[in-house]
Amino acid sequence: MLDLIQAALIRRRSLLENLQAESSDCYRLFHGINEGVPGLTVDRYGPQLLIQTFHEPVSSGDCELIHAAVEAFLNCALEMLYSDRSSANSRRSDDYRVDSWEGIAHELGVSYRVKGKHKGQDPLLFLDMRAGRRWIQQNASGKSVLNLFSYTCGVGVVAAVAGATRVLNVDFSTRSLDIGRENARLNHLNDQQIDFFQSDFFTAAKQLANIPVKQRLGRGRKPKPFPHIAKEQFDLVFLDPPRWAKSAFGTVDLIRDYPSVLKLALLATKLGGQLLCANNVASVTYEEWLAIVLRCADKAGCPVKRVTRLEPESDFPSPDGQFPLKLVVLQL
Known part of the structure; x- marks a missing residue:
């Protein structure tokens, strides 16, 4: 070894x-x-x-x-x-x-x-996403940026440091967003440069996209409250969902239903804007995932003009080119 x-x-x-x-x-x-x-x-x-x-x-x-x-x-x-x-x-x-x-x-x-050993399981920065953060750093200047499933807000911090005019980080975890705020302070960013919104993905993304929020209610259950945010579209949207998650507002399932998260991200992207989306499920090939992405964009009325593939950098070698982390930039 x-x-x-x-x-x-x-x-x-x-x-x-x-x-x-x-x-x-x-x-x-x-x-x-x-x-x-x-x-x-x-x-x-x-x-x-x-x-x-x-x-x-x-x-x-x-x-x-x-x-x-x-x-x-x-x-x-x-x-x-x-x-x-x-x-x-x-x-x-x-x-x-x-x-x-x-x-x-x-x-x-x-x-x-x-x-060191903290309350979460994963490191606070995913290293294979460096290719995505590098692209954001090179393309965020002068743009409004939405960072969905932001975790500890690495993408949002990079965008703000690079000169984005507005950065909104959305995540359900208060602990992750608190680390994101700490990362922002480490880089001398202020509240005018970067913002944080603690919310379920579906409630936040639907409101930004101006779509009614619905809940799955069992018998006798009352609707759950959720934080409100005004509708808004962004020049650049970053979407990196987990493999699977479920709430009263929807289910994230990257194998069976990637469009459920992608459609909302597309509708939160301005016409002529860019969406950088990710899928980290190893069993899904790049080709089959990209086909799903393009079909979803067409059905959502957001046809893709250009696709740019990003690959993890050379400290994540893949002899067959089938990287578990798949990244594409969609030019709308």
Whole structure:
């Protein structure tokens, strides 16, 4: 295993040099599924080294060997964190544990909060989405930006730093939005540059698109209140939904019903605007997903003039080109 990791580090030498020149210290150092150890990932988040296992746990001794090899290669000291997520539901084996360690990491010159064992399962920044954040950084200046399923608001913060005229981040999780606010402060952004809206996706997106909000009510159940927002369309919309989620207002299902989320995002995009949408389900191919996306756009009355495909960068190698994360920019 250690030989495979050391070979992966060597393959990344030129990439890491380029990322360092861009003020980036966040990247994947070992992508086990395509580099010889399925289920093992090794990531750097600034001062933190995150080792994760999804199939079989590794010993503390192996973690120390990986830690030492990475520190020697990068010539810097890193705080090591190990998360075993090999249980059936991919939750951390020690998800009861929370610690107080914090640090600051950087990507493309933008700062992000890094934490140790926190209340959530996932890292606070998804590294394979760097290609999307890079595109946003290059295209958000002077535009209004809507960030749907914003998580810790990495895309929204990048857009605001790049000079967007308005940025609205929408997510159901108060904890995630609080980290987004912290990321905004780290980058010296004020309330006029970036905004946060805690809401179910369906209630927020329908109101923005000027569509009535309906609820699924069981017998004897009263309608649930939801926060209100005025209708609005944006120059640039970012859509990165989870694989599956359900609420009283709708169901997110990226395998069976991607159009249910895509249509609302399309209707919140201005005519002539751009929608960057994502699908991270490995079993769905890029070709079949793109066909669904284009059909949905036509049915919604938002025909696509141009499609630009974005692919994860080279620290996420895929020999067959079938990346789990699929990203397209739709020019409307």
